[in-house]
Amino acid sequence: SPISSPERHRTAPGLDDGHGGVLDPSLLEQDSEANMQSLMETLKGQFLQTFNLTRPSSPAHQGATRVEPPEYMLELYNRFANDRTAMPSANIIRSFKNEDSSSYSMGPSGVRRHPLLFNVSIPHHERVTTAELRLYTLVQTDRNKYAGVDRKVTIYEVKLLETNSSQQVRGDDVDGGDQASKTELVELASRQVYGTDNAWESFDMTAAVHLWRKSDYGTTHKLEVHIASLDSQSVAEGENISNAIGGDMDIDTSPEDKHKPLMIVYSDDQSRDHRGAKRELNELIQHETNRPGLQDNLELEMTGLWGDLGQKDGIEEDEQSEEALLQMRSNLIYDTASRIRRNAKGNQCKKSSLYVDFKDIGWDSWILAPTGYEAFECTGVCTYPLTKDVTPTKHAVIQTLVSLKSPQVVSRACCVPTELDPISLLYLDDAGVVTYQYKFEGMVVAKCGCR
Amino acid sequence: LIPEIDRRKYSDSGRHTPERTDTNFLNEFELRLLNMFGLKRKPTPSKSAVVPQYMLDLYYMHSENDDPNIRRPRSTMGKHVERAASRANTIRSFHHEEAFEALSSLKGKTTQQFFFNLTSIPGEELISAAELRIFRDQVLGDASTSGFHRINIYEVFRPALAPSKEPLTRLLDTRLVQDSHTRWESFDVGSAVARWARESQHNHGLLVEVLHPKESEVSEEAESNRRKHVRVSRSLHADEDSWAQARPLLVTYSHDGQGTAVLHSNREKRQARRGQKPRRKHHQRSNCRRHALYVDFSDVGWNEWIVAPPGYHAFYCHGECPFPLPDHLNSTNHAIVQTLVNSVNSNIPKACCIPTELSPISLLYLDEYEKVILKNYQDMVVEGCGCR
Numbered sequence: 001s002p003i004s005s006p007e008r009h010r011t012a013p014g015l016d017d018g019h020g021g022v023l024d025p026s027l028l029e030q031d032s033e034a035n036m037q038s039l040m041e042t043l044k045g046q047f048l049q050t051f052n053l054t055r056p057s058s059p060a061h062q063g064a065t066r067v068e069p070p071e072y073m074l075e076l077y078n079r080f081a082n083d084r085t086a087m088p089s090a091n092i093i094r095s096f097k098n099e100d101s102s103s104y105s106m107g108p109s110g111v112r113r114h115p116l117l118f119n120v121s122i123p124h125h126e127r128v129t130t131a132e133l134r135l136y137t138l139v140q141t142d143r144n145k146y147a148g149v150d151r152k153v154t155i156y157e158v159k160l161l162e163t164n165s166s167q168q169v170r171g172d173d174v175d176g177g178d179q180a181s182k183t184e185l186v187e188l189a190s191r192q193v194y195g196t197d198n199a200w201e202s203f204d205m206t207a208a209v210h211l212w213r214k215s216d217y218g219t220t221h222k223l224e225v226h227i228a229s230l231d232s233q234s235v236a237e238g239e240n241i242s243n244a245i246g247g248d249m250d251i252d253t254s255p256e257d258k259h260k261p262l263m264i265v266y267s268d269d270q271s272r273d274h275r276g277a278k279r280e281l282n283e284l285i286q287h288e289t290n291r292p293g294l295q296d297n298l299e300l301e302m303t304g305l306w307g308d309l310g311q312k313d314g315i316e317e318d319e320q321s322e323e324a325l326l327q328m329r330s331n332l333i334y335d336t337a338s339r340i341r342r343n344a345k346g347n348q349c350k351k352s353s354l355y356v357d358f359k360d361i362g363w364d365s366w367i368l369a370p371t372g373y374e375a376f377e378c379t380g381v382c383t384y385p386l387t388k389d390v391t392p393t394k395h396a397v398i399q400t401l402v403s404l405k406s407p408q409v410v411s412r413a414c415c416v417p418t419e420l421d422p423i424s425l426l427y428l429d430d431a432g433v434v435t436y437q438y439k440f441e442g443m444v445v446a447k448c449g450c451r
Numbered sequence: 452l453i454p455e456i457d458r459r460k461y462s463d464s465g466r467h468t469p470e471r472t473d474t475n476f477l478n479e480f481e482l483r484l485l486n487m488f489g490l491k492r493k494p495t496p497s498k499s500a501v502v503p504q505y506m507l508d509l510y511y512m513h514s515e516n517d518d519p520n521i522r523r524p525r526s527t528m529g530k531h532v533e534r535a536a537s538r539a540n541t542i543r544s545f546h547h548e549e550a551f552e553a554l555s556s557l558k559g560k561t562t563q564q565f566f567f568n569l570t571s572i573p574g575e576e577l578i579s580a581a582e583l584r585i586f587r588d589q590v591l592g593d594a595s596t597s598g599f600h601r602i603n604i605y606e607v608f609r610p611a612l613a614p615s616k617e618p619l620t621r622l623l624d625t626r627l628v629q630d631s632h633t634r635w636e637s638f639d640v641g642s643a644v645a646r647w648a649r650e651s652q653h654n655h656g657l658l659v660e661v662l663h664p665k666e667s668e669v670s671e672e673a674e675s676n677r678r679k680h681v682r683v684s685r686s687l688h689a690d691e692d693s694w695a696q697a698r699p700l701l702v703t704y705s706h707d708g709q710g711t712a713v714l715h716s717n718r719e720k721r722q723a724r725r726g727q728k729p730r731r732k733h734h735q736r737s738n739c740r741r742h743a744l745y746v747d748f749s750d751v752g753w754n755e756w757i758v759a760p761p762g763y764h765a766f767y768c769h770g771e772c773p774f775p776l777p778d779h780l781n782s783t784n785h786a787i788v789q790t791l792v793n794s795v796n797s798n799i800p801k802a803c804c805i806p807t808e809l810s811p812i813s814l815l816y817l818d819e820y821e822k823v824i825l826k827n828y829q830d831m832v833v834e835g836c837g838c839r
Contacts, residue, residue: 012561138764265658349804354792354799361791377799393830395809401751402744410744410767415804420785442784451805 030372031046069368069426069434070095070262072134074198076436077369077426090129090266093436094322094429096120098253098261100222107226114253115158116223118263120212121431126267130201131209135225136252136259139195148196151227155203156185158222185224192230195249200259209265225251225261246298349380349415351448378448381415390450391418400450418449489573489707489826494756496817501695502758503701505584505635506544506823510759510815518565529637532704539704540827543572547656549697554684559662563683564607564618566656567701571820572648576705580732581644582637583624583657586682586697589633596743600680601662602626602636606643607655620658630680642766644703659683739804741772741836758823768836772802781807781837790838801838808835 015361069077073095100117109112122128139149160183189203212221227249357372358364359410384404386392392400396413403412422439429435538544538812545567549606553564564584572578583604605620624638640657647654663680683695747762754761774794776782782790793801809830818824 061770087517263525335668354789356788356792361788363791375785375792377789379800393806393809394828395765395806395830395833398746398751398765398831399744402746405750411769414805416803416805417783440784442790450529 083426091438095434096263111228114225121219130266131205132260140248151249153190154190154226156224376445378415382450413450417445419447531639534582542825543703545701546825561567561661578705580704581641584700605658606640766833772838806833807837
């Protein structure tokens with residue numbers, strides 16, 4: 001262990017290994033032997049955590065390679081974030097990538113079949129409003145003619161049959177034999193597609209996603225995309241027509257390409273609901289732990305703490321006095337510093353500019369857009385007398401009066417945000433799903449006040 | 452409301468506000484403070500201001516005060532207002548205007564008219580109940596001559612057109628009482644008072660009629676004693692010292708639209724407080740949390756107009772908003788972002804530890820008209836702290 005014995009902590013301002021910043025200052029408030037034991041364990045954990053030794057990040061959040069969001073999601077983000085008149089019918093939009101990268105197979109009569117796999121996981125409290133499957137069609141026209149390509153595109157869900165007996169399966173495109181006895185294809189959507197150039201096509205999956213959420217089959221679903229010519233019913237005739245017309249249509253399923261298939265799910269988390277807000281908060285808190293600046297931050301606080309501890313060595317005091325001293329020390333080290341810094345500008349409590357670049361705080365690894373935003377902050381002094389502009393509570397007024405009379409008993413009220421606004425975010429959630437949230441609450445200061 | 456010493460101290464530092472005179476600024480602030488507490492003028496109670504014992508009893512009955520030395524009085528509230536009181540957050544008390552008294556005492560019947568000035572009730576308050584409280588004093592004398600009295604309470608619709616005529620009245624409440632008991636009687640006058648509050652021009656007061664039975668062979672002394680049983684007039688008794696506490700009292704129960712009721716919220720608060728204690732022990736000492744703070748109203752110069760309590764436990768928030776912010780510190784997304792920014796740029800202050808949950812207390816106080824009011828005041832006690 002890089003950490004020395006407990007006794008040396010009381011006298012030395014830092015650790016022998018030179019990593020004094022690892023300590024969490026608040027933990028040093030506990031003086032008993034038993035607490036020191038748990039303190040050592042906690043310090044060890046914090047030390048390892050600082051250097052990312054025990055908790056590797058999930059691959060989706062590795063800073064090494066930045067995840068490029070789907071083109072469609074960026075378009076959605078720009079549309080709603082820049083145009084205030086555009087109001088999405090849902091406040092959360094997720095995009096799920098195809099996880100089956102195997103190539104297509106040819107069925108009877110020249111029907112092309114593409115397998116797709118989507119892991120569609122939506123929190124239970126959210127209500128799905130719409131879902132769509134987006135496919136990028138590759139169109140190859142006949143040079144000799146100027147007509148487009150006409151195809152029938154059908155989306156099937158591949159379902160496992162519960163019985164072993166073979167059944168007559170609907171659809172003319174399924175092989176007999178082994179496959180027929182194990183799976184069946186359920187048609188989800190079908191449409192005739194006429195294309196003259198490569199383009200995105202969309203198929204409605206809303207009913208299917210609703211069914212999936214109700215079923216107990218889990219969140220992973222197999223699909224097949226069948227692309228058939230319009231005259232596939234006649235074998236001989238089909239061949240002739242195909243040769244005569246020329247041209248072809250397929251979909252792009254290459255995993256490296258930006259045109260890979262997408263399942264887009266639009267949902268509403270009813271953000272007035274407390275659970276939704278709590279989930280947002282937990283998401284942010286999780287991202288706090290991966291911090292490069294942790295060491296520097298703690299080191300500054302350590303210096304003051306060790307100094308205080310040294311001065312008090314060997315002094316006996318009763319519990320009540322100790323509590324008062326702990327509170328006073330806490331006041332000197334933490335709260336007063338924060339309040340003094342807020343007072344530094346010498347102005348009345350008010351809102352002031354604070355632009356947050358997500359790269360600076362390490363959130364660019366999971367926030368895809370925007371790159372930063374104007375958060376604002378509350379600065380200034382809550383001086384006596386508090387005026388209406390700072391909308392104080394009765395308690396804040398009374399605290400100000402008491403502080404005026406006895407500053408050593410209680411400090412002044414603090415200038416803090418009293419009203420917050422949301423921003424739109426495009427981000428990777430913990431499962432690596434690209435998610436758009438129209439109103440990510442509590443991000444921008446709208447008003448400041450004394451509390 | 453601003454202590455005199457502080458007023459002078461603030462004036463000395465007038466250079467901070469060159470745009471306006473200090474006096475005007477302080478007056479403006481005081482006006483806003485009064486408005487926040489629901490007052491129009493600063494209460495300056497005179498020495499003769501009387502606080503009815505009933506209001507003190509109500510205060511101790513409903514307050515959160517856990518002082519075991521104070522025994523909670525048994526409720527003497529009328530049954531008809533008990534339900535309504537549970538929905539009120541303000542209780543006001545009124546003595547009648549003695550200048551408008553009209554006493555008439557005939558053999559077997561005593562009538563007295565009372566006028567109550569209700570102009571101090573704000574227009575936005577909704578009155579849910581009102582009671583007229585009248586004190587009855589035990590009649591001592593021959594046991595064989597003890598008797599019953601009928602007390603009728605009328606609303607005066609129209610005053611008497613001539614001294615010799617009767618006013619037009621409507622019966623509100625009636626009660627048959629025995630004169631050998633000493634106690635307060637409560638009469639339901641809610642319908643009349645609610646109308647007066649809405650349309651003050653209809654306020655012509657109440658008429659109290661005491662009918663005591665006439666018996667043959669009763670002595671002159673016994674007759675005189677019976678007229679004194681129900682205390683409706685100062686002049687009927689030589690004992691003026693007790694009149695201040697025994698005179699009739701009108702009590703209104705209303706809600707100003709803010710917060711919860713006096714009775715209801717205190718119950719919830721009591722439950723919540725017990726549940727909170729175990730959780731608090733696990734918090735880190737230096738982290739943001741609630742600390743004890745007792746506010747003595749005399750320290751802030753409010754003891755002159757606040758009758759009870761003499762002070763209260765306000766608590767305050769103090770402590771570190773550390774990085775990363777723990778779950779229990781009830782943070783906003785902005786506070787998390789600001790804490791992160793502070794961790795890479797110490798010029799940006801950390802989030803601040805402030806109250807995030809506040810609860811009311813009951814105050815018994817004198818308003819600017821020297822009326823005694825029991826009111827549930829919002830946002831007075833810190834229940835929870837967080838980083839913002």
